[in-house]
Amino acid sequence: xxxxIAQRLGIGLLTLLGMSxxxxxxxxLAPGDIVDILFSTGGxxxxxxxxxxxxxxxxxxxxxxxxxxxxxxxxxxxxxxxYRYDLPAWEIIRPLIPVTLELAVLSLIxxxxxxxxxxxISAVRxxxxxxxxxxxxxxxxxxxxxxxxxxxIILGLVAWIGWIPxxxxxxxxxxxWLHAVQFALPSLAVGYRSSALIxxxxxxxxxxxxxxxxxxxxxxxxQSGSVxxxxxxxxxxxxxxxxxxxxxxxxxxxxxxxTETVFNLPGLARFLVEAILWRDYPIVQNLVMFIAIVVxxxxxxxxxxxxxxxxxxxxxx
Amino acid sequence: MTRSRCMLLVPVLALAILVGLxxxxxxxxxxxxxGHLNIMLREDLSPGFAVHESSTISTSFPSMPCFNxxxxxxxxxxxxxxENIVGExxxxxxxQDNYRNLVxxxxxxxxxxxxxxxxxxxxxxxxxxxxxxxxATAKLRINPRKDWYANIEAVExxxxxxxxxxxxxxxxxxxxxxxxxxxxxxxxxxxxxxxRTACIGTGxxxxxxxxxxxxxxxxxxxxxxxxxxxxxxxxRYVIIKERGTRVAALQSGQLDVSFPGETxxxxxxxxxxxxxxxxxxxVAQAVSDNIIMNTKKAPFDxxxxxxxxxxxxxxxGLIQAVHQGGAVPGASMQPKPYGVWGLLEKDLAVLPGYGKxxxxxxxxxxxxxxxxxxxxxxxxVEMATRxxxxxxxxxxxxxxxxxxxxxxxxxxxxxxxQWHAMATRGDYQIGANLTxxxxxxxxxxxxxxxxxxxxRNYSQYCSELVMKMIDQQSQELNPQKRLxxxxxxxxxxxxxxxxxxxxxxxxxxxxxxxxKGLVPHDNIYNFGRMADVWxxx
Numbered sequence: 103x104x105x106x107i108a109q110r111l112g113i114g115l116l117t118l119l120g121m122s123x124x125x126x127x128x129x130x131l132a133p134g135d136i137v138d139i140l141f142s143t144g145g146x147x148x149x150x151x152x153x154x155x156x157x158x159x160x161x162x163x164x165x166x167x168x169x170x171x172x173x174x175x176x177x178x179x180x181x182x183x184x185y186r187y188d189l190p191a192w193e194i195i196r197p198l199i200p201v202t203l204e205l206a207v208l209s210l211i212x213x214x215x216x217x218x219x220x221x222x223i224s225a226v227r228x229x230x231x232x233x234x235x236x237x238x239x240x241x242x243x244x245x246x247x248x249x250x251x252x253x254x255i256i257l258g259l260v261a262w263i264g265w266i267p268x269x270x271x272x273x274x275x276x277x278x279w280l281h282a283v284q285f286a287l288p289s290l291a292v293g294y295r296s297s298a299l300i301x302x303x304x305x306x307x308x309x310x311x312x313x314x315x316x317x318x319x320x321x322x323x324x325q326s327g328s329v330x331x332x333x334x335x336x337x338x339x340x341x342x343x344x345x346x347x348x349x350x351x352x353x354x355x356x357x358x359x360x361t362e363t364v365f366n367l368p369g370l371a372r373f374l375v376e377a378i379l380w381r382d383y384p385i386v387q388n389l390v391m392f393i394a395i396v397v398x399x400x401x402x403x404x405x406x407x408x409x410x411x412x413x414x415x416x417x418x419x
Numbered sequence: 420m421t422r423s424r425c426m427l428l429v430p431v432l433a434l435a436i437l438v439g440l441x442x443x444x445x446x447x448x449x450x451x452x453x454g455h456l457n458i459m460l461r462e463d464l465s466p467g468f469a470v471h472e473s474s475t476i477s478t479s480f481p482s483m484p485c486f487n488x489x490x491x492x493x494x495x496x497x498x499x500x501x502e503n504i505v506g507e508x509x510x511x512x513x514x515q516d517n518y519r520n521l522v523x524x525x526x527x528x529x530x531x532x533x534x535x536x537x538x539x540x541x542x543x544x545x546x547x548x549x550x551x552x553x554x555a556t557a558k559l560r561i562n563p564r565k566d567w568y569a570n571i572e573a574v575e576x577x578x579x580x581x582x583x584x585x586x587x588x589x590x591x592x593x594x595x596x597x598x599x600x601x602x603x604x605x606x607x608x609x610x611x612x613x614x615r616t617a618c619i620g621t622g623x624x625x626x627x628x629x630x631x632x633x634x635x636x637x638x639x640x641x642x643x644x645x646x647x648x649x650x651x652x653x654x655r656y657v658i659i660k661e662r663g664t665r666v667a668a669l670q671s672g673q674l675d676v677s678f679p680g681e682t683x684x685x686x687x688x689x690x691x692x693x694x695x696x697x698x699x700x701x702v703a704q705a706v707s708d709n710i711i712m713n714t715k716k717a718p719f720d721x722x723x724x725x726x727x728x729x730x731x732x733x734x735x736g737l738i739q740a741v742h743q744g745g746a747v748p749g750a751s752m753q754p755k756p757y758g759v760w761g762l763l764e765k766d767l768a769v770l771p772g773y774g775k776x777x778x779x780x781x782x783x784x785x786x787x788x789x790x791x792x793x794x795x796x797x798x799x800v801e802m803a804t805r806x807x808x809x810x811x812x813x814x815x816x817x818x819x820x821x822x823x824x825x826x827x828x829x830x831x832x833x834x835x836x837q838w839h840a841m842a843t844r845g846d847y848q849i850g851a852n853l854t855x856x857x858x859x860x861x862x863x864x865x866x867x868x869x870x871x872x873x874x875r876n877y878s879q880y881c882s883e884l885v886m887k888m889i890d891q892q893s894q895e896l897n898p899q900k901r902l903x904x905x906x907x908x909x910x911x912x913x914x915x916x917x918x919x920x921x922x923x924x925x926x927x928x929x930x931x932x933x934x935k936g937l938v939p940h941d942n943i944y945n946f947g948r949m950a951d952v953w954x955x956x
Contacts, residue, residue, distance in 0.1 A: 139836050
């Protein structure tokens, strides 16, 4: 097990190294840079001043030197300075992380709480009106982008009751209930979409397992329907669902851009897009690396979970 | 007459008297101190509070409460005329030596937000830095309004409360530029780079916190030089990127005040329908839609082709189709009654693009024919514009208009990161552009956008005659005579299609009725100091 984890971590580090090269290269290949944008706020470009700013920001150095400098900064825990804000990148990134993590976790909880039970019901009541209704519900979730649903929620609320959730971030220590309200609606909007996918995977996986011989044996032994479903069938059907949950979590960390924008939540996904538009390399590079780390770790956690959920899965052999 | 009728008549008569005196009921109310306002921002401050390094309303508007100018356009009057300029850090001023010297007598006992005393050294520091004088002790990273101060020969701090601006030649318009929201005074003891992350001003509010991408919080400056001001205890500028959310936040009362230039006519109509009590004031933005044509490259180096483009675009059609009536026609200065120097409607009627559309297009075809372009030999060009909806909508309309006279234009959307670099370098043929005027002052406009060699003269249009006219009007001391000279100049520029102006946009500035003392100006860049604003709730 330890060897397996070490191997996975090693592969993860190599992946991060590859990612760093790709991120760094792609950012430099994109047309325009921060100096163009700084001048854009002034409405002109002056070649002499441009050279001075490039020097000030270290953009006049060869690209490979800039890359090595970034690697050195990462290894020493210094993430550099935001070009746009003239502040340490970590100082800007730090407050964004809990917001996105909280939204992603809450959305995931909503999606699992909705998706797994509804998937089970749908499978058990296969081809009944309830199954059809739940399938329509899940298809609707998959078809409606969460940002669209979010905007409909906002516009609906303001039109009907003249109220919307707070548009400035309220921390739990400041006002817990307002904080809960602020996160409830975006979590529901995002969670509903994810729950649709989880529900469909749960349903198909469970239907497959329900046709297995051991399920028939369990029924023949006289075990009750709920025991067969929840103890025997679901435990074996859950592995693909766990995989999807892991992928969804990783996706949510970087994929909440529009939801964060619509609900005006100061998360890292929204900030990342802004930073890309500003060609704020230190912020973009470090945020993308953070997202890559979350993806790698969540995949590792999912793989570890397999071992706990299914005793047949063993690592290191 | 019954007693009750008498009772009813008293307030009506009182109101009539107040209106007759030019006093509105809101103005007649006694301001109340205290309270807080939430104000809309559509993007984060860039670059921070460094107003002198920026030309965007997203920097100037949320920075206004922190700073003061020497002089400013009266915050309680909508019109930005020279008569409406009032002293801020300058108690009074005087033109001397036939408008060659401008002397400011500064307020005493004014303090910076960090407690240091404000003196004439701060004024000298600011303007030496802006005009990049050899004796300047600081340099801006970028300096977009250097041209505004090109006529200043020296700034002398005669004593701690007197500053003399010595000019190379008379320039009465300088005072207008000093009254712009883009002309705050920086502290001499603060590195100008500091303003990118913090704000040390003398203004009515102090920055309490700037949470990047979220909000800017201000608290009342207890040491503000104007006793009893500001009325409000605090302000919060809330950054909301998504337009729908911004409108919903205003509608739900989470925001008290909208952002200048934010509300279109259609949006205003929808808002008024949803929340009838909202106060919506139509004002001019001082932002024009215009066409830039690269005069250094074929085919737009040919004046006839440029003129044809200008004739082909139906200005009134554009105002209706693109802005749903939320803009007004005008030449290179903002038209009356929104601006001081613009051409009158009757003067516009004879300019390219203002006559009957069919006649104008026929004229355009004739000009193109003279340039060797016809339906059989159409002109194919690339129309560049910023990849932002308001630019693309305008460009799409223009492309359709050009098609009708035999110019086949394809749309090229350019990302903001590349737009100004592309325009300054002249890497384009024709472009659909927006230009904001920081102040309704011809010198600011013409030296910035039409002068030979100016980096913001994107068309690279250069005419000796026009330069002479610009210089002449700049030093004319008689306002009436200057107005006439400017009318001639504007006609000349439009007829030569140097940078055809298509329209001047209107804003439908919106706030809740309990917000008092906030008067939107006919220029989005010059209001928002917030010292006189109070909350009647």
